[in-house]
Structures are given as C-alpha cells and as structure tokens.
Amino acid sequence: MKKDEIILYGLDExxxxIDKIITEIENFEESFDIRLMLIEALTNAFKHGNKCxxxxxxxxxxxxxxxxxxFEIEDSGTGFKNINIPDAIYDENLLNDSGRGLFLIKCMADKIEFKNNILIIQKYLTAKKNKAQN
Known part of the structure; x- marks a missing residue:
C-alpha cells in the first residue's frame, strides 16, 4: 500500500x-480516468475553493x-454548499466555461463524496492485460 500527501500552491506543478501518480499506477487501465479526474478536481479546488x-x-x-x-482533494475554502452534480450535460451547456468538472469526475469515479472542503474520489483498478495473453 502506498500513501502520500502533496501540497500544491496554485496549479503550476x-x-x-499527476504524472508522478500515473507512473505509480502504470499497470492499470484507469490511468486516463485518473488523470482527468485529478485535473478537474485540482482545478476546481484552485478556482472555486481557493479563489485562484x-x-x-x-x-x-x-x-x-x-x-x-x-484521493482526497482539500482546498482552503469554506466547503461545498448545495452541490448538485448533473446526471447529464445538455447541448445548451456543453460549451459553458464551467460546470462539467464534477460531472466528469462523477462519470469516471466509482465513488465520490464531499466532506466540508474535501472532495473524496475512489476508483477501482483493473490490471492491464499482458500483450502475450492476447
């Protein structure tokens, strides 16, 4: 089991x-999902929780x-208030500047929950198939 905590100030790093985490889980098929979930979660934490x-x-x-x-992504904000993650993104909202991040995370995560100013995301992992097996 691997545990780690990383502290970010802004989004420069x-x-x-994320690349470091993806390297640690390189033998699993969920690398793309995890990359996208973390990009969205960290961006939301910076923009909405930490007000940039x-x-x-x-x-x-x-x-x-x-x-x-x-994952636990904790920002320095006051917490989540009345979060409603849509079940779908409709055509009229598809190109909006915001509103899709939590929807994408919900679609890719196996479990998502909010506790104060912490977003908790869980993803089950599937080992990549060995090319020799195919």
Missing part, C-alpha cells in the same frame, strides 16, 4: 504531480493498493 489565490494550499492525499486508489 499539478501536471508533474496561489498562497492558499491545496492538499492532495491518496492511498493506492492493488485494488483501488482513493
């Missing part, structure tokens, strides 16, 4: 942090084992 202030920390904690990965 978020791609490197680079002096406020974003905590990214995760626990990785052979079956799943669980």
């Amino acid at each position: 978020h791609k490197d942090v 202030c680079v002096e406020r920390p974003i905590y990214l904690r995760y626990v990785l084992n052979e079956k799943n990965i669980k």
Whole structure:
C-alpha cells in the first residue's frame, strides 16, 4: 500500500504531480480516468475553493493498493454548499466555461463524496492485460 500527501500552491506543478501518480499506477487501465479526474478536481479546488489565490494550499492525499486508489482533494475554502452534480450535460451547456468538472469526475469515479472542503474520489483498478495473453 502506498500513501502520500502533496501540497500544491496554485496549479503550476499539478501536471508533474499527476504524472508522478500515473507512473505509480502504470499497470492499470484507469490511468486516463485518473488523470482527468485529478485535473478537474485540482482545478476546481484552485478556482472555486481557493479563489485562484496561489498562497492558499491545496492538499492532495491518496492511498493506492492493488485494488483501488482513493484521493482526497482539500482546498482552503469554506466547503461545498448545495452541490448538485448533473446526471447529464445538455447541448445548451456543453460549451459553458464551467460546470462539467464534477460531472466528469462523477462519470469516471466509482465513488465520490464531499466532506466540508474535501472532495473524496475512489476508483477501482483493473490490471492491464499482458500483450502475450492476447
């Protein structure tokens, strides 16, 4: 089992942090999903929780084992208020500047929950098939 906590100030290093996590889980098929979920979650934490202030920390904690990965993304905001994640994105909202991040996370995660100013995302992992097996 692997546990880690990373503290980000702004989004300058978020791609490197995500790449590091993806490298740790390279033997699983969910790398794309995890990359997209983390990009959306960290962007939301920075924009909405921290109000784009680079002096406020974003905590990214995760626990990785052979079956799943669980993320906690904690911003410095006041918490989630009346979050309603849509079940679909309609054509008239498709090109809006915001509103799709949590929807995408919900679609890709196996479990998503909110606790104060912490977004908790869980994803079950599937080992990649060995090319020799095909």
